[in-house]
Amino acid sequence: MDSYLSHSMFMRLLFLLSILFLVLLTGSLSSLQPLCHEDERSALLQFKDSFIINMSASYDPSAYPKVASWTLEGGNSDCCSWDGVECNEEAGHVIGLHLNSSFLYGSINSSNGLFRLLQLQRLNLADNHFIGSQIPFGVGNLLRLTYLNLSLSMFSGQIPSELSHISKLSSLDLSGHIPSLSGYLTHLTFLDLGHNNLEGTIPNSFSELKSVMTLGFRENNLSGMLEFDMFLKIKSLSVLVLSSNNLTLLTKANSNDTLPQFHTLSLGSCNLRKFPDFLRTQNKLSWLEMQQNYIQGLVPKWLYNISIKTFRAIILSDNFLIGFEQSPLVLQWSKLEILDLDSNSLQGSLPIPQPSIKIYHVQNNLIREMSSLICNLSSLYVLDLSYNNLRGNLHPCFGNLSSRLSALQLRSNNFHGTIPKTWVEGSSLEMIDLSENQFQGQLPRSMANCMMLEYLHVGNNQINDTFPFWLGNLSRLKVLVLSSNAFLGAIKNPEINYTFSGLHIIDISKNSFSGYLPAEYFLHWNAMKVVGANDHLIYMELGFSGDGWSSSVQFSDTLTNKGIELEYDQIQDVFKNSSFRGNPGLCGNPLLKKCGDFKYTPTPPSPFEENRSSESPFHFGWKVVAIGYGCGFVIGVVIGQIVITRKYDWFVKIFGKM
Template sequence: MGLSSLSLMLFSIYILSTIVKFHLVVANSLQSYTPPCSADEHSALLQFKQSFVINTSASSCYYDYGAYPKTLSWKSNRSCCSWDGITCDEETGHVIGLDLSGSCLYGSINSSSSIFRLVHLESLNLANNDFNSSQIPPTIRNFPRLRYLNFSYSGFSGRVPSEISHLSKLSSFSIERNYNDNQMFSHEGFLRSLAQNLTGLEKLHLSDIDISSSIPDTLANLSHLTSLVLENCSLSGKLPFSLSNLRHLFYLDLSLNNISGQTPPSFGNLTRLTDLWLGSNQLSGHIPASFGNLTRLTDLSLGSNQLSGPIPASFGNLTRLTNIWLGSNQLSGPIPASLGNLSRLTTLLLYSNQLSGPIPASLENLSRLTSLWLGSNNFNSSIPPSLFNLVNLRSLDLMDNNWNSTIEFHKFLKLQNLTDLWLSGNKLEVLMGSTSMNNTTTVVPKFENLILRGCNISEFPDFLRSQDSLRQLDLSGNRLHGGVPKWMWNMSTQTLGELVVSHNFLLGFDRPPSTIPWVNLEWLDLASNSLVGEISSLICNASTLNYVDLSDNRVSGVLPQCLRVSSNDLQYLNLGNNNSTGKVSPQICNLTKLSYLDLSSNKLSGMLPQCLGPSLEYLNLANNSFHGILPQRFTTAGCDLSMIDVSHNKLQGQLPRSLANCASLEFLVLSNNQFDDVFPLWLGTLQKLKILAMRHNRFYGVTGQPKKNLHFPELRILDLSYNSFRGKFPAEYIFSGYAIRGLSSVKSSYHSYDHYLQGKFVHTVCQL
């Protein structure tokens, strides 16, 4: 072949390859070209954008880590197909997908919203916004092509429209956790209509919608379902056997309902399940052994039911399990040794059952276990050494069993990752061994919750010196004596929220600071010790405190005047049975959240502040020397009081007629005062009153027959003795028909109120 022929051939090949490349470029460009969206859809989207404001708090990053305001990219001079969250059909240019999840939208949606003009939509995701308690409009029917619909975490409320069941092409439907003041609800046949019309559903998530019906058998029509979540939907009735026909299910959550009856053994046929959540219902009977067939399970929740019988040994087959929750049932018998096969397990919660026997040594095989809760069962003997080989444990609950051995605390130090330890409620003697824990080679875990109540500990554990992450510390019911050591004030100053050292033999504090050092302390319980000295003003300088109990000590002095601090969140204050003196300052009324106040059995005097009680529910001022009249204000229309005890004082005058406003009042104890009034028949309107004690006062006159038939429907104790009543006692108007009426001599001072709630009887003590 000559040179010219070769050149011609090469030139021809070049031309051919160029033509091929040109066609490929044209083809690719044609393939990637999408027509612009229509003018109407463009306008509808811009109107939708303008109907909302951007509020960053409207989209919680807890639910959507990618939350950002997508509509900021929506510019009128650009095709809507290029905007964030918009998907267009490549051939027609119609908007077929709208994903505004986590877009910080705040505002309302109604039937006239421009979004309902996007009639070609196949996917709509408005999750994780705040639609300000809007109701989902019935115009949702304008999307007949919709396959994907997600309205979760978006602040919707009101009735879920039945029109959703007309979207026959839906394969995924989610309306979950729309928290607001008005709970979402549906009509009773809502689930049934979904099951009849949306037979192509693969995902159905309806958490926190008040459906208030049983689970219909027709859910079995949804044969393509892979994920079904009906958590907290007010469902009742029994679990339908037909659910076991949903063989494609891998996720099933029916927790937090009122479902009763036994769990069908046929649920063992759902062999594709990875997650099964049936907790917090009223299921009863045994756990089916067939659950051992669910070999793909990773999460199993059956807790907070009424299940009984043993834990099936077949659970040992579920080797993919990472979490088991069986707590708060009535399960009995031993822990099956087969649970030691579950090498992937990280959480094992068996608390609050009736399990017994030894802990199987095979549990030490659970090397990935981080949480082991065995509390509130009937395990006995000693804590098995095998537990101390679970080196990844972070949370260990052994409380309220029958462990009765002596154990050295340093064994728990092998669990270097341990943050939460509960040992209370046993017969253990825990040896702290401070010397060994001061060893420089000993590394003490960073505890967060440490509950050592009733462990026969005789001195403050020395290792607490190094703790800087404690949130909860309970050393109550031990044998601690002497003073609280000074170094305690430097422990976990930024984190401690609860300190309980009650029921010990403590005498005081070693050089306390002028203010409480724990800046986040909410709960302080030092009750039932032998603390002496004046009531410390420390409790007032901690504005975070909401619970203080210093009762049953020997503290003295006047009540701290710093109770006037208005920023205080104090809700519970118990200073009963001490040696406090002086008056109750009106400044106490600045504790506007106070619901429980006990100042009984002190040496307090003076008149009671008339401002007492805006939020009080429990008031005990007994056994002091108060005089004057009962406050009028604490029984106004907003009265929430359920208990009033002002016995053994020097109070005078008439009873406030406004007591009739206290509709929740159960106990009214006025004994041993100087009240001067007629019999309060007007208290008969109080539907919950159980104890009315008026002995040793100056009540007088004829008890008489009321003008109205005012019964005391729940009254069980009425003490009128040592007054000046006369005439015939009108028992038929005082007691309800079921009560046992009679006269007896009751010596009780009515301090154990709960005792009288147990039986339906009435003691009438009177001297007419």
């Protein structure tokens, strides 16, 4: 019995060792097999050699030359390990090329090695520069492709009909070219033709795209009458982008029809006169754009009863809306994050969204009142109520909102009283614009808690205070505008040595400052001495991609308004007297009025009506502080930057001696 057991255990052990040997042997043999097929490696190298690396051939700041790793040197023969190359682990075939933003520059034709990669399933060549070459018909060889992205790669000409042979292709992105359509891929689920020069109207044959879920035509030259009902026949369609063309939508659909449930609907610049009736059935909308149309009157009650739990962004700017039907106390969309009502004719009280709101624009309307319910908007990131008729005191809760708020725009209203004193520690504010109101009293010292602040504009008010030297510890502060107020006294408290180390622009014109110009103070403003600094100052940007909206608060050092870049004069050789106009009590170099040879008695400031009616003459030899508003998807305020062209020694020479 024992002998039998011993023999059995021996046989079992031998069996296990045999299996282990076979596993090790199989692994050793497989490790000897290269993952990369030689013919595919050769095709990749030929593809690489057909281009040069040009560091200007990309829009993406994070771009890098991926093909730089494609080399046989140093035992690097396995192309599956090369950057941007994806291989099938079992067979070792190249199934994906992810070469977006790779600085590729050159033309591409059908003899390129790329089109010998017959197992390719995913190809991304977006954001390169193929110098106007046509999309090669050789792409039709890649019959296994499911994903093709050629956006922003400078292709031109017709879309080759060979694309229609690729029956598995479901995602096609050709945005950012001037291609013309020669055929349609009826099995596509994603098609983006935005940012091209497509002309004419959209043909009805697009209704044959029965499987398409996302369809984009943004920013083309499309025009004419468009039978919108053809899109409503595509039951799978959830994202439709038509904005920034000159189409006129015609629809016969009504709420009784069976219609697709849209996720994203972009109908900006579509010559709409009213809210389309088919919207009544939409209960899954997340993004709705209807800006730059001709919609008049009240926002109908049925609109703010749809998609209550799904809406995240509603863009209704640049229409002729005068209010909301039945004036709801609080709008009902419970997850709304972006609401843009800019440039309408809204009257009465400010509509209050739910606390989920992050970006709220109501600039350039006729709003007169604002409920204290605005204090409940604890998620606010950007609030722009500029150019309205808002009046009364500014609620103290605005200071408390600063813990989350990044940009606060209240320019050109009728607010009066004092500025709230409740600016909290840890404030996130980067920009505050309270200019062109009737604020009185002092600047609240709690503003020194706004350590992230880069831009502060309180010009054209009735503020009566001394120079805010206590703001000097805000190292990020780049723009400080105090013009046309009743500031008085010396510009610096000599006992405290704050420096305003990041300051680029300061405007103190039309106040009642007096005494010596503090030359030693100016010498610490080192940020003004940097030539060609790369600091950026912009108020707000909203952008849209196929996946939805994106937003950011950033800054820019060139003033660009509606595509026009404006250049400004460089600093002059001495500062002129006009740089300090409106402060008759100031004296010392370089002013003609010398200190010590006169007795100055402060006089009451000129009437504020006069201040408001005249343009600030404060030049200081610097670029102008400029504020511009752009309609559509990019909404922003772009602010100029100071450049001093003379050397530091020159500055000391002018201001160093009194």
